[in-house]
Amino acid sequence: MxxxxxxxxxxxxxxxxxxxxxxxxxxxxxxxxxxxxxxxxxxxxxxxxxxxxxxxxxxxxxxxxxxxxxxxxxxxxxxxxxxxxxxxxxxxxxxxxxxxxxxxxxxxxxxxxxxxxxxxxxxxxxxxxxxxxxxxxxxxxxxxxxxxxxxxxxxxxxxxxxxxxxxxxxxxxxxxxxxxxxxxxxxxxxxxxxxxxxxxxxxxxxxxxxxxxxxxxxxxxxxxxxxxxxxxxxxPGDLAGSALAAARAGTLDRDALGAELRSAGLAPDGGPDLLVDDLVSAARDHAERRALEDAQRRLVADLGVPSYELPxxxxxxxxxxxxxxxxxxxxxxxx
Incomplete structure (x- = not known):
């Protein structure tokens, strides 16, 4: 309807x-x-x-x-x-x-x-x-x-x-x-x-x-x-829940990320640490962006009219x- x-x-x-x-x-x-x-x-x-x-x-x-x-x-x-x-x-x-x-x-x-x-x-x-x-x-x-x-x-x-x-x-x-x-x-x-x-x-x-x-x-x-x-x-929400909070706080498990990269065969010449740094930085940017968007989403909800979201x-x-x-x-x- x-x-x-x-x-x-x-x-x-x-x-x-x-x-x-x-x-x-x-x-x-x-x-x-x-x-x-x-x-x-x-x-x-x-x-x-x-x-x-x-x-x-x-x-x-x-x-x-x-x-x-x-x-x-x-x-x-x-x-x-x-x-x-x-x-x-x-x-x-x-x-x-x-x-x-x-x-x-x-x-x-x-x-x-x-x-x-x-x-x-x-x-x-x-x-x-x-x-x-x-x-x-x-x-x-x-x-x-x-x-x-x-x-x-x-x-x-x-x-x-x-x-x-x-x-x-x-x-x-x-x-x-x-x-x-x-x-x-x-x-x-x-x-x-x-x-x-x-x-x-x-x-x-x-x-x-x-x-x-x-x-x-x-x-x-x-x-x-x-x-x-x-x-x-x-x-899209690439991270959710505790991972999103950890990314924003800078407390992601770097050792676990490095181990995952090595197991996937993604270890560049400089070692996995460089790629881990890039991933952690991107995750932090994403988490901060999500926090800003969630704040604006709450303002939209407060407008008192139906709302719809498009990707x-x-x-x-x-x-x-x-x-x-x-x-x-x-x-x-x-x-």
Whole structure:
């Protein structure tokens, strides 16, 4: 069972370098089961989806990307992808709501569209979030368009996420009345309602964990729904229990280590002592790192939201690795 059975829009944010795009892609694969269709959106212009799935750069067009992670009954769904850029979203908005098809393209040729999305404060975020809303809220204007059971948004970093998701609230306050206010109110109703959750990605380091806590507090103040925290890039526990404590304290049995090296035929020219020194030093570094990570893990637990852990992939992130991470998210109840 998923921890988020009512959520249709999953917003994934995190401090730069924590792997939020990887988590968003894995979550989309995990959600695409039982024949469900999932749309994976990116809005930062980095073409990260294309690189992860090893496909050509994505246009402003929804494209089927992969088959989801099969469920126990063997039925998988599909993952579609969309690279959202503000200029194309504005042209689509003008054509859909104001019937300015050719006129809108003419504005684009004269540079008006680029001017509007670059100069006008907040316009870019309004258009990007508006496209996500349209994908999640398909209506009569979208005849023949693909219906999605879930939308996963690879969103801007934690420091900007509240402003990004709340921009339509500011627009509604400025517009007061009319279709622009109505559209802005509808977008905020989706983001603040029970159909949206904002997940935060972190690693077990002080700055990302602190930023995650600050982000959760800001989201709650803004009335935006907080989802779970995904702890990414978790290192394997090479030592455990008493060996970990001994490594940190510098009391490992050096004679026993040397004997093990000799019995395995690993005695270099300088003798096993040199290799023992290296092993003891590496073990101490590992134990100290584990202690720091455990302290940060306790802080994550104190945030009061569900948390999930994903391993560091030895071979890097490819499609096989994404399926591995998707399986881990599903096993832990995120999808």
């Amino acid at each position: 998923s921890d988020w059975p009512k959520a249709q829009v999953h917003v994934v944010t995190g401090k730069g370098g924590t792997g939020k795009s990887t988590v968003a892609a894995a979550l989309a694969l995990a959600l695409a089961r039982h024949g469900r269709h999932v749309l994976l959106c990116e809005v930062e212009g980095r073409q990260g989806i294309a690189r992860m799935f090893d496909v050509d750069p994505l246009p402003y067009e929804e494209r089927r990307l992969a088959t989801g992670l099969p469920g126990p009954e063997g039925r998988a769904g599909t993952v579609h992808a969309l690279h959202v850029d503000a200029e194309s979203a504005l042209l689509e908005y003008l054509a859909m709501y104001y019937k300015l098809g050719r006129a809108g393209r003419a504005l684009d040729r004269f540079g008006v569209v680029e001017f509007a999305t670059t100069i006008a404060p907040g316009v870019r975020d309004v258009l990007l979030t508006g496209k996500v809303y349209e994908a999640a809220q398909r209506n009569a204007r979208n005849k023949g368009a693909q219906h999605y059971d879930a939308v996963v948004l690879d969103a801007p970093p934690t420091g900007r996420i509240t402003q990004f998701l709340g921009v339509n609230g500011e627009l509604a306050g400025l517009a007061r009345v009319g279709p622009i206010k109505g559209q802005a109110d509808n977008v905020m109703a989706l983001f603040r309602g029970g159909r949206t959750v904002v997940h935060l990605v972190t690693v077990l380091e002080e700055m990302p964990v602190q930023e995650t806590g600050d982000g959760i507090a800001e989201l709650r103040v803004a009335g935006l729904p907080v989802g779970g925290v995904v702890v990414n890039l978790v290192r 560091r992939l030895v071979g890097g992130v490819d499609l096989g690795g994404l399926y591995e991470l998707a399986a881990a998210l599903r096993e832990q109840g995120m999808a």
